[in-house]
Amino acid sequence: MAKKEISPETEAFIREHAEDNVQTLALRAARFPKVNMATAIVQIAARQTARAKLPTWWKTTGVRYPSHLAMEQCSSEATARYKAALIPEELKNGSLTDLSGGFGVDFTCMAQGFSEATYVERQEELCALAEYNLPLLGLPDAQVVNTDAAKHLEGMSRQSVVFIDPARRDLKGRKTVLIGDCDPDVGRLHDLLMEKAEMVIVKLSPMLDISLALEQLPFVSEVHVVAVGGECKELLLVMKAGACSVDARIICSNLPTGAASAWHTSFNFTRKEEEEAACPIAAQVKNYLYEPNSVLMKAGAFRMVAARYGVEKLHPNSHLYTSDQWVKEFPGRQFRVLAQGGFGKREVRELLDSVKKANLTVRNFPNSVADLRKKLKLAEGGEDYLFATTLSEGEKAWILCRKVTEPVGGENV
Numbered sequence: 001m002a003k004k005e006i007s008p009e010t011e012a013f014i015r016e017h018a019e020d021n022v023q024t025l026a027l028r029a030a031r032f033p034k035v036n037m038a039t040a041i042v043q044i045a046a047r048q049t050a051r052a053k054l055p056t057w058w059k060t061t062g063v064r065y066p067s068h069l070a071m072e073q074c075s076s077e078a079t080a081r082y083k084a085a086l087i088p089e090e091l092k093n094g095s096l097t098d099l100s101g102g103f104g105v106d107f108t109c110m111a112q113g114f115s116e117a118t119y120v121e122r123q124e125e126l127c128a129l130a131e132y133n134l135p136l137l138g139l140p141d142a143q144v145v146n147t148d149a150a151k152h153l154e155g156m157s158r159q160s161v162v163f164i165d166p167a168r169r170d171l172k173g174r175k176t177v178l179i180g181d182c183d184p185d186v187g188r189l190h191d192l193l194m195e196k197a198e199m200v201i202v203k204l205s206p207m208l209d210i211s212l213a214l215e216q217l218p219f220v221s222e223v224h225v226v227a228v229g230g231e232c233k234e235l236l237l238v239m240k241a242g243a244c245s246v247d248a249r250i251i252c253s254n255l256p257t258g259a260a261s262a263w264h265t266s267f268n269f270t271r272k273e274e275e276e277a278a279c280p281i282a283a284q285v286k287n288y289l290y291e292p293n294s295v296l297m298k299a300g301a302f303r304m305v306a307a308r309y310g311v312e313k314l315h316p317n318s319h320l321y322t323s324d325q326w327v328k329e330f331p332g333r334q335f336r337v338l339a340q341g342g343f344g345k346r347e348v349r350e351l352l353d354s355v356k357k358a359n360l361t362v363r364n365f366p367n368s369v370a371d372l373r374k375k376l377k378l379a380e381g382g383e384d385y386l387f388a389t390t391l392s393e394g395e396k397a398w399i400l401c402r403k404v405t406e407p408v409g410g411e412n413v
Contacts, residue, residue, distance in 0.1 A: 094160030
């Protein structure tokens with residue numbers, strides 16, 4: 001596959017205008033007749049994205065980038081390094097195949113240290129980029145194969161590790177979530193994947209219901225719910241022969257932004273542990289209020305978080321927790337309760353007499369944030385946080401609080 005050549009004039013333009021606004025550059029295209037402006041803009045915009053998302057790529061001289069859509073869809077370096085850390089060292093004596101190469105971010109991080117590594121991608125342009133970039137990124141011996149994932153899987157020899165990230169867009173470009181709607185359908189390929197690899201890592205949409213995924217894929221040993229900077233980004237399933245999805249351990253990880261190699265993964269549990277965990281319901285709101293991080297919410301650790309940190313839930317369906325004493329290790333937002341009340345006219349008036357601006361959140365409450373803000377005539381922002389929720393006996397309540405100001409541990413979960 002021949003890579004698309006970039007002229008010396010265009011290369012020089014890309015270097016000279018690396019930090020410039022690409023929209024402004026596009027308007028000035030006529031002033032640079034020897035520059036392929038379309039190519040230059042793609043490279044400049046992608047490199048600006050890479051600075052935060054893919055710092056190693058950004059620092060590596062000569063790396064070329066794909067289209068905006070491919071840059072948008074590729075993994076961040078932080079999540080790619082996380083995947084690489086899932087692979088036991090003993091398997092690296094063997095071979096790795098990435099059946100959905102894309103821009104090659106996951107492949108580049110996961111393939112380091114393997115005796116053999118194969119990148120598979122059906123888009124010829126991305127394969128050409130991989131052939132050009134991989135030697136620059138420390139993988140001069142990686143094999144690049146331009147073919148369909150399912151076709152390659154059928155003919156390949158048994159691998160130590162197979163990674164697959166099915167395309168989650170339909171023919172019209174709309175996002176899909178369900179396993180059967182992705183391409184390829186991992187559910188249909190499940191038996192063949194298990195036959196062809198000692199370990200299979202599947203990347204799925206963070207919107208997918210975990211229980212549904214475990215029903216469709218029976219040999220899951222671990223589920224990793226991965227967030228970056230508090231935002232859920234990926235759902236990873238680790239599959240091994242002999243594992244039972246019913247007993248899969250669910251691991252919640254919140255990575256720092258950038259390419260930091262350290263993260264906190266101390267919160268993990270099984271669905272059985274969640275079902276059996278003691279989860280007391282608070283009779284009243286206490287001194288501190290807690291809201292779990294997004295990874296715990298996605299993982300469904302609603303009872304486990306109460307049992308593990310000794311806090312009480314406000315209501316079975318209100319995923320807010322409370323305690324008399326501050327639990328600084330709690331994995332999520334932590335607040336000091338200032339006041340609370342109901343939504344009777346007098347109680348609301350007393351609230352509004354002292355609060356004119358607040359960050360408003362609704363949890364298990366019939367009104368939306370927009371509707372409630374309009375009703376209360378509250379400005380947005382400030383140091384105060386106002387939660388509208390439902391308490392243990394079904395009563396609707398507001399809770400006024402402020403974030404705990406002392407440095408808090410456990411926020412990396």
